[in-house]
Each structure stands twice: as structure tokens, then as C-alpha cells.
Amino acid sequence: xxxxxxxxxxxxxxxxxxxxxxxxxxxxxxxxxxxxxxxxxxxxxxxxxxxxxxxxxxxxxxxxxxxxxxxxxxxxxxxxxxxxxxxxxxxxxxxxxxxxxxxxxxxxxxxxxxxxxxxxxxxxxxxxxxxxxxxxxxxxxxxxxxxxxxxxxxxxxxxxxxxxxxxxxxxxxxxxxxxxxxxxxxxxxxxxxxxxxxxxxxxxxxxxxxxxxxxxxxxxxxxxxxxxxxxxxxxxxxxxxxxxxxxxxxxxxxxxxxxxxxxxxxxxxxxxxxxxxxxxxxxxxxxxxxxxxxxxxxxxxxxxxxxxxxxxxxxxxxxxxxxxxxxxxxxxxxxxxxxxxxxxxxxxxxxxxxxxxxxxxxxxxxxxxxxxxxxxxxxxxxxxxxxxxxxxxxxxxxxxxxxxxxxxxxxxxxxxxxxxxxxxxxxxxxxxxxxxxxxxxxxxxxxxxxxxxxxxxxxxxxxxxxxxxxxxxxxxxxxxxxxxxxxxxxxxxxxxxxxxxxxxxxxxxxxxxxxxxxxxxxxxxxxxxxxxxxxxxxxxxxxxxxxxxxxxxxxxxxx
Amino acid sequence: xxxxxxxxxxxxxxxxxxxxxxxxxxxxxxxxxxxxxxxxxxxxxxxxxxxxxxxxxxxxxxxxxxxxxxxxxxxxxxxxxxxxxxxxxxxxxxxxxxxxxxxxxxxxxxxxxxxxxxxxxxxxxxxxxxxxxxxxxxxxxxxxxxxxxxxxxxxxxxxxxxxxxxxxxxxxxxxxxxxxxxxxxxxxxxxxxxxxxxxxxxxxxxxxxxxxxxxxxxxxxxxxxxxxxxxxxxxxxxxxxxxxxxxxxxxxxxxxxxxxxxxxxxxxxxxxxxxxxxxxxxxxxxxx
Ligand SMILES: Cc1cc2nc3c(=O)[nH]c(=O)nc-3n(C[C@H](O)[C@H](O)[C@H](O)COP(=O)(O)OP(=O)(O)OC[C@H]3O[C@@H](n4cnc5c(N)ncnc54)[C@H](O)[C@@H]3O)c2cc1C
Ligand code: SF4
Numbered sequence: 001x002x003x004x005x006x007x008x009x010x011x012x013x014x015x016x017x018x019x020x021x022x023x024x025x026x027x028x029x030x031x032x033x034x035x036x037x038x039x040x041x042x043x044x045x046x047x048x049x050x051x052x053x054x055x056x057x058x059x060x061x062x063x064x065x066x067x068x069x070x071x072x073x074x075x076x077x078x079x080x081x082x083x084x085x086x087x088x089x090x091x092x093x094x095x096x097x098x099x100x101x102x103x104x105x106x107x108x109x110x111x112x113x114x115x116x117x118x119x120x121x122x123x124x125x126x127x128x129x130x131x132x133x134x135x136x137x138x139x140x141x142x143x144x145x146x147x148x149x150x151x152x153x154x155x156x157x158x159x160x161x162x163x164x165x166x167x168x169x170x171x172x173x174x175x176x177x178x179x180x181x182x183x184x185x186x187x188x189x190x191x192x193x194x195x196x197x198x199x200x201x202x203x204x205x206x207x208x209x210x211x212x213x214x215x216x217x218x219x220x221x222x223x224x225x226x227x228x229x230x231x232x233x234x235x236x237x238x239x240x241x242x243x244x245x246x247x248x249x250x251x252x253x254x255x256x257x258x259x260x261x262x263x264x265x266x267x268x269x270x271x272x273x274x275x276x277x278x279x280x281x282x283x284x285x286x287x288x289x290x291x292x293x294x295x296x297x298x299x300x301x302x303x304x305x306x307x308x309x310x311x312x313x314x315x316x317x318x319x320x321x322x323x324x325x326x327x328x329x330x331x332x333x334x335x336x337x338x339x340x341x342x343x344x345x346x347x348x349x350x351x352x353x354x355x356x357x358x359x360x361x362x363x364x365x366x367x368x369x370x371x372x373x374x375x376x377x378x379x380x381x382x383x384x385x386x387x388x389x390x391x392x393x394x395x396x397x398x399x400x401x402x403x404x405x406x407x408x409x410x411x412x413x414x415x416x417x418x419x420x421x422x423x424x425x426x427x428x429x430x431x432x433x434x435x436x437x438x439x440x441x442x443x444x445x446x447x448x449x450x451x452x453x454x455x456x457x458x459x460x461x462x463x464x465x466x467x468x469x470x471x472x473x474x475x476x477x478x479x480x481x482x483x484x485x486x487x488x489x490x491x492x493x494x495x496x497x498x499x500x501x502x503x504x505x506x507x508x509x510x511x512x513x514x515x516x517x518x519x520x521x522x523x524x525x526x527x528x529x530x531x532x533x534x535x536x537x538x539x540x541x542x543x544x545x546x547x548x549x550x551x552x553x554x555x556x557x558x559x
Numbered sequence: 560x561x562x563x564x565x566x567x568x569x570x571x572x573x574x575x576x577x578x579x580x581x582x583x584x585x586x587x588x589x590x591x592x593x594x595x596x597x598x599x600x601x602x603x604x605x606x607x608x609x610x611x612x613x614x615x616x617x618x619x620x621x622x623x624x625x626x627x628x629x630x631x632x633x634x635x636x637x638x639x640x641x642x643x644x645x646x647x648x649x650x651x652x653x654x655x656x657x658x659x660x661x662x663x664x665x666x667x668x669x670x671x672x673x674x675x676x677x678x679x680x681x682x683x684x685x686x687x688x689x690x691x692x693x694x695x696x697x698x699x700x701x702x703x704x705x706x707x708x709x710x711x712x713x714x715x716x717x718x719x720x721x722x723x724x725x726x727x728x729x730x731x732x733x734x735x736x737x738x739x740x741x742x743x744x745x746x747x748x749x750x751x752x753x754x755x756x757x758x759x760x761x762x763x764x765x766x767x768x769x770x771x772x773x774x775x776x777x778x779x780x781x782x783x784x785x786x787x788x789x790x791x792x793x794x795x796x797x798x799x800x801x802x803x804x805x806x807x808x809x810x811x812x813x814x815x816x817x818x819x820x821x822x823x824x825x826x827x828x829x830x831x832x833x834x835x836x837x838x839x840x841x842x843x844x845x846x847x
Pocket of ligand 2: 536
């Protein structure tokens, strides 16, 4: 039907209503900028997963409760008042109190569930942006950048006509299609990413208080490392919510691929470890299984996350900091979003379309945010190849009988606890199995006590987990297409995809052996129906990968 | 754009809600009344017009006082601004003709006393009567142009014309594009789909929804009721007296007996087919 061919224009368009997009939009609205927010979920949060502890850092220029009044009371779960790490070697466990590390530079820290948190943010953002003539639209997927004479001037969407804007904020998360379209980020190297998998487990508030020895306004964070996960580099976590637990694992993606590990089995290894028996009891009721990629800022945080009128914030810019076992993504997304908005406000009206982007990058630098995301000492060590050297030496020492005894003596016990609590040291821990597996295992073996509890938890099967998820399938319109179906190119996805497994026919990726001209060949096939949009196969398989259309695909209720 | 949507209550035929007596007659007293499902498309069309061009949407219905609930549903689900109920005892038992006369009188009164109207929307067929006549008859009484079977609608307020796509069913369904001057009567097809491709339209849509949900809480305040005196209608021409059609009786369609014997026949097997033909013989001859 005939309609005006002129594109609509907004002063700012924000893509994504996670913490990064929400902070940007709220701050833009505070500056009186007409702001339109586009979110592909049917409600903000319906696509999102985190562990998740949201931190308010003392040294950061912004924290979420400063931007959104009432955040902690209305959108968050329990605060973290107790923080521990468990070094596991078989049934032997050594626990360190990590409260010092946790409290370093921390104003407060709360557990969150993303559906609840992000949908609350969406409402606040809609109220604020409506006053500027904009607002939040859900069920809208932005599918690319609008360009004029090669310059980025807006966005294109599946559901709407193209939209022009003076500022485009890509807060579209870890698999940012906009960052890729602009050529600022790619999805190539598995070692630049982690994969997080998580279960939300139903539990009465009284039972939580009782089993974790908490008052109703207290909460705990438990971390797990060691040989629980065989040789896969990564660890586990358990956080208390108001009436549920968040239990999950975060692994280096390259390590998952190398070991051909099944993410859901690693999660099950944690759930069924004797250590968890006292907390989980014998009635295990899993509300939701979820997964998502996590960028490693040390490697991918973009030092200049802008191009023309486009700025990247949060995971889209790789701003996800793994500070040893502590994962900080949401807080940095909030800071970056707010800074991008401020940068636009001060350069508003400037004829140079990149002025806001440049100012934003400068602000990330000046506020110390960039230094946290990409510590210089890590870069230096990496460049000099020192990392491997350090690792080899440490590994050899640890593996020698003398080394493990040294780790096992009482003095080193105190030192190790201090080392774990040193923000400097944990950020230096190399990404090899030393920090994740060898050291914790040795600690567990030599210092730990043996746990004899029987864990009776029977986690649901992958099939049951998929069956419990809510999907609105875009029938006949798959959002991922397999480009190369050879096992060599795409076989890694069969195990690395959190909703697929070797010998499981109900997942996304399957492998099958076919006869061709007398010789056998293993091929990979893909069915996107059970996909949870985690992004893993965009990196580990040869695909053309997009998000589903607005509102389609998986819908998380917890996140 | 100022629009009126005609809507009607119908028995809720959904599983669990509908109730039949032993003879298979609908028990109206026991079956809840809901908005005629097809009217939702008419309301969507009116809403799309309002979102794109601004203005006002009113929902109008003729029926017993209980239809206020139906109008409330119309208001909530598709954001009507206000509602009009044409109701009194004299209007009871109207057929489509008497209903059409009453509705056209309602629209005329609205135009005279509230505001002139650009568009009147009606849904295609009601779920209970299935006649599909009321809309066109009301239109005829008003002497307006009418466009039926509309699946997409576009309005040019400056030229004061509408362009519509119509689904013309036949051996092969065809989509026809027509143009008509305003004011105009529009009957939507159940295939009607509103389209909102502009961000501003979606924002307006979202704002209207929020406003309507607030307003619908106090629905009585948005409801105006007119009786036949208000409408200046002669009782001779409305209600039962004004209804030329009399439904003499309604026969339920007999349900298939459940324990009928079924024999599977292979159509390629000549002998079996002969048996079938023999069995059918008496019926084909008109006997029993
Ligand atoms: C298992 C796990 C544990 C984690 N634990 C923690 C933790 O304890 N603490 C912590 O701080 N961080 C944690 N993180 C990381 C954290 O979740 C992210 O860093 C954070 O969510 C990034 O925020 P964001 O706003 O940049 O992106 P997101 O939160 O991913 O939001 C992106 C938004 O954009 C929308 N979107 C995406 N594409 C489009 C499109 N094309 N069009 C429209 N909308 C689109 C999405 O639907 C989403 O709402 C964890 C992550 C995982 C997976
Ligand atoms: S198909 Fe790809 S994106 Fe979907 S769940 Fe599996 S790995 Fe993740």
C-alpha cells in the first residue's frame, strides 16, 4: 500500500534493552534526547541469561541503582553477603573465603534473574524515553545498519521500515549483529569467548535461609573449580535468589571444543557433586535451563568501539571482564551505556558524525573502565609470550611431588587464600588449565577434607530440558544456516551446542555417517527448533548466523 | 479520522463455555455472551486508521443491557475510546433488517449530536446468526458506499479516499484493489491484518493500549445508552414488529451416531465395490 517513502528519524536509536541499552537510553532521556529503543524479545529479558551477580563498583562512574531508582528493591534478588570458592579434587574439597576479593571496590552486589530485572528496566526506560517523544518497542529485531553513501545513518529491521538516527547505540549483546555489520567485531576465534550454562532451581525462601544459614535479606555466592569438570577450563557457580538458586558453569569455548565436552554434562557434574547435596536436598526442581556466550574482554574489548554514528556498548563491544572467578559484564555494560549517552550529549550538534564515538572511547579510557577490561599487564605478558612460560613453570612445579607438598603446607594455605583474594593476581591467572584445574585440584587434594554426603539429585535429561523451555518457532524460516556440513568444519557444534549432544537426535546439531562412493563420511545437520540462541555455533561451526525475527525463538522466563 | 465500529454480542461457543439443552438447542441463559469474534477485525481496522491518522474510535452495539460487557471487551481489546449501546425492550427480537434500521439511526444520531463520521466498520458475519446482512443493510439505510471483504486498508485523508484490498473468493481467490470516497462503510474479512511498519505507529499503538486499559476500568463512564425514543424510532419498524423474517424453527443437525459399523473397502477390489454399490442402491433411488 502506498505510504510515505521518507524514513522516520529519531535523535537516538538504541538497539537492545539489556543493562547496556537500558542505561544508554535512560541517560539519553535524562539529557532530553529523543530516544527510540528496539528490543527483539517479546519483553526485555526474555532472551537474556547471566549468572548473575550485578556489581556496583566504587570506582565506576555509574552504577545501575544510580540510574534507576528502586532497582535493588524491585528488580534484584538477594544481596551477596558471603562469598566462597571451593577447590575440588574428587570428593575432597578445600574452601576459601573470597569475601575480600568480592568486596574489593564493591559498593554493593546483588543476585539477579534477567527476565525480572530486564522487564523492570524496560518499563522504566519506556517511561523515561516516552517523555522525549520516543519509547521502547519490543518484538522488533534490527537486522543491519542503514548506510547512505557508505556512511552509517540508521538501522534496518525485520518488522519496521528503516529508521535514521544521529546516534545509534548497539547494546545488542554478545552476538551483536550490528558490530559485525560494521566490521568492528567478528565471531571467529573460540579462545576469545566463554560459554555459560545455567539452571534455575526452585526453592522456598525458608528452605534457602535454612540450608545456607541466611537471614531473608542475605545471600551467598559459591564458586567451584578443580577437577569437577575434568580438564575443561572453567568453573561453576551457585547464587541464591529470593525463591530459587542459580547454578551454572562458565567455560572457555576453545577448551570445550578441544575436549569435545558436553556443556549440559558439565553442569550435571556440578549438580551431582557430593558438595551440593546439603544445599539441594532430595527434591530437585529445575525451573529453567539456559545458555549464552560470554566475551572475554581481555582479548576482545574493542579499544575504539565506534564507527560513524554507531557506538557499541556492553557485550556488543566485548566489555565483559572475567576477574579471575568473578564475572563482571552487566556493571560494565551499564557504565558504557551511560558514558555513550553522555558523550553524545556533549557533542550534540557537532557536524563531525564521529565526534560522539571518539568522545565515548576517550571517556572509557579516562574513567578507568578500559584498564579494567583490558589490563595492560595482561597485554604485555601475552605479547611477550610470557604467559606460556609462566604456565609451564608453574605446571611443572605443581606436578612435582615437592611442588604439591609445598602447596599443601599450612603456610602456603594462608598464602593461597591471600593470593585468591588479590584482584591483581587473579586477573593475571593464565587462561590455561593451571589456574582452573591443576592448582585448585592440588589444593583440594592436599588441603581439602573429604565430603561423604550422598547427592541424590537427578538432573533432567537434555530432552526434558528442551521440552520445558518455551518457544515461538518461526516455522520455515530458520535463523541459522549451515554453510559447510562437513564434520571437520561444523562437527564441533554437535557437542559444544548446549542443546545438542553426540547420539542425541532431539538437539540442534546432529552428526550422521553416510556412505558416499563406497567411502564413509560424517556429516552434520542442523534443526534450529530447540535453539536457545546462545551464539556458540556462530563461532565454532561454519554457518550464516542471525537472531530470529522479533519475538520468535526461545523465551526465557527466568534468565 | 472519526470511526464507528459496529459490534455485537454472541454466545461464547468455545469449549466449556457453551451449553446446549437435551434437544441440542443453545441455552442462551447459561451460555456467556462475548464479542463476536469477527468484529475484532473491524476494530483492528478502525484502530489502524486511528494509529496512522489520529482521531477517535467508538464502538456501537444494539442489544440487551448485558451487552455493556461486550462493549467493554471491545474497548479493552482494541482500544475504543468510548462505547454506545442501543438498547430497550422495544428493540428485542429484531431481525437483521430491524437491527440495521436501528444501527443506522444510532449512527445518524451520533453524526448529528457527537461528531461527523468518516468511516463505519463492521465485521464479516456474526458467530451465531451467520447472515452477514446487518452491515450492508445498515449501510444501505444510510445510503453510503460500501467496501466488503477488506483484508488491507490505506487511507488518504487529504484526498478523502480509501484504498482497500479485497479478498474475492471464487474458484481461485483473487485480491482486488479498490478505491472509494469517504465517508464509507467498510466490512472487514477475517483475513484482515493491520500493518504497522513505522516506529511512530507502534509507539502510538502502545500508548493507546496503556490509556485504554486505564479507561476500561471505569467503562460505565465511557458508555452511552440510547433507547428507541432517543433514536426517534417508531416501534412499528423495529424490534419484533419491524422484523420481516421469522425464524420458524431451528433444527439441530443430527450428530453422527457414534457406534456405526465401518468396513474398510479397497477401492481396487471389484467385488467389494459391488457390495458397496448394492448397499447404496436404495438411497440413490430416494428410498430409505
Ligand atoms: C552463564 C552466564 C553467567 C554470567 N554471570 C555474570 C555475572 O555474574 N555478573 C555479570 O555482571 N555478568 C555476568 N554475565 C555476563 C552478562 O550477562 C553480560 O555481560 C551482560 O548481560 C551484557 O549486557 P548487555 O546489555 O551488553 O547485553 P545483553 O544483556 O545480552 O542484552 C542485549 C539485548 O539486546 C537484544 N538484542 C540482541 N540483538 C538484537 C537485535 N538484532 N535487535 C533487537 N534487539 C536485539 C537482546 O534481546 C537483549 O535484550 C554472565 C553471562 C552468562 C551467560
Ligand atoms: S544452535 Fe547454535 S546458537 Fe542455537 S543453541 Fe545451539 S549452539 Fe547455540
